[in-house]
Amino acid sequence: MHPTTQPALLIVGHGSRDEGGAEAFRSFVRGLAGRTPEGVAVAGGFIELSPPPLTEAVAELAAQGARRMAAVPLMLVSAGHAKGDIPAALARERLRLPGLSFAYGRPLGPHPGLLSVLERRVEEAAGGWARSETTVLLVGRGSTDPDANAEVFKAARLLWEGRGYAGVETAFVSLAAPDVAAGLERCRALGARRIVVLPYFLFTGILPDRVRAQAAAWAEAHPEAGVRHAAVIGPEPELSELVLARYREALEGDIRMNCDACVYRVALPGFADKVGLPQQPHHHPGDHDHAHHGHGPHDHGSHDHGPHDHEHGHQPHVRAH
Template sequence: MRTAVPLVAVAHGSRDSRSAANVAALVEVVRALRPGLDVRLAFLDLSAPRLGDVLAAVAGEGCRRAVVVPLLLGSAYHARVDVPAVVAEARSRHPRLEVLVSDVLGPDPRLESAALRRLAAAGARPGDPDLGVVLAAAGSSHPPANAVVAEVARRWADGAGWAGAEPAFAAAAAPDVATAVERLRARGARRIALGSWFLAPGLLPDRVREQVLAADPRAVVADPLGPDPEVAELVVQRYATAEPSMTARYA
């Protein structure tokens, strides 16, 4: 039996078909973890279905409430502007539908765990003093979003037993990947690994991959976080805290 309040997981969207497929795989993990939960996938742009269309379908089915969970790693432009704008329009068009919006996914230790698992799967394990790790993210004009990534890299630098760990950004913020690699080599790193602070493949993950391989053709490159069980649990937890009646059941 499904719950009466749908979880609408909304990702940014991409022209790269790998991105939508990866997000859809994450949503399938959420469904597998919580079979009674009505989980729907939506996108802000470039992919279908769009968030507004999904909310219209939910309203058309007679639902009185929906919870939008932004599949965003930080609170930057998409979370602060795009999602609220679409939700406001949906509320105007469907006044009988109450739309709640949860927090974004980050920051949360489960994202760090997933990123470390992706690094380990690529061959970059903690405790290697010759290894320097670049933690690459999209980058934002909103400094607090970048600061979250820098803080994760700082914790890794202090506790993972590597030569160092540096944040890097694909756009809109510094340092870039090449600068991060230079800093790591100055600290004695003989080998480089690229950690991913991206949810899914796409243009920006490809960009940072190309940049790190240009700096070090032997660099180890981790996959985006993708359909990780802890990320799926985090999605459910964000839903539960936004929808109080579900907290006891799904938190």
């Protein structure tokens, strides 16, 4: 084990009643420990349901000499756990172990790396189906937080853009509508005959199993529709790279809002030609009257998008809440 000379990486999970899912998290943490720079200690813990609890992970890092830690929530959306439970737990740890400090990273979100993994999962499930004839139903966990549910819809849209699928629809397995059956009905109503049900989950567990069971029940009742089921994201290299990126940006305070999938910064499928291009003044349809009223061109702030110049109206760099 490397001596802890850098801020430690604390990975925070929700926890699961399914031991297989909990062990997948623990295995991912063990694997990530071999990918960090020298001197960066890694530990992971859960806020509920599964061992080890977060407090043990913090104690493990503190015992190695860590006094500053970057906590990264291993969660796809900013639900209540990421917004409230984890910050509250970290506040308790500061009181319990005076001298510790925490930088808090943001959830993983629909990052291009994870979208690439989702795309692979669809292709694995679809087999030889043509993309133009394949509709994807992306199924999220579901939350009482509308902001978290909206992030799943954003992921669905980004998965659809530039990849040639007939469509990407959204459903939830609990707490939010539409449920899996309703999502599949929507796909059918839109004319889909080949549907890949894609669970928007990192690891296996009770809820991904429920998605599969509900999709299978609907498919049995609708034999005219071809329904296939994709695997979860899993411990892919893209996931490890994203966690390390969240670690770095948390420590640097370099959190650029909404930039993960910006076409001027990231080579998204079908939009690679836009990376690094300067924006030009442009007109929207209906803007032709402006010139007759003393207005100049409809300009959204012409500016360069070089490799390291990516502000275009974003908030200043801020630390996560």
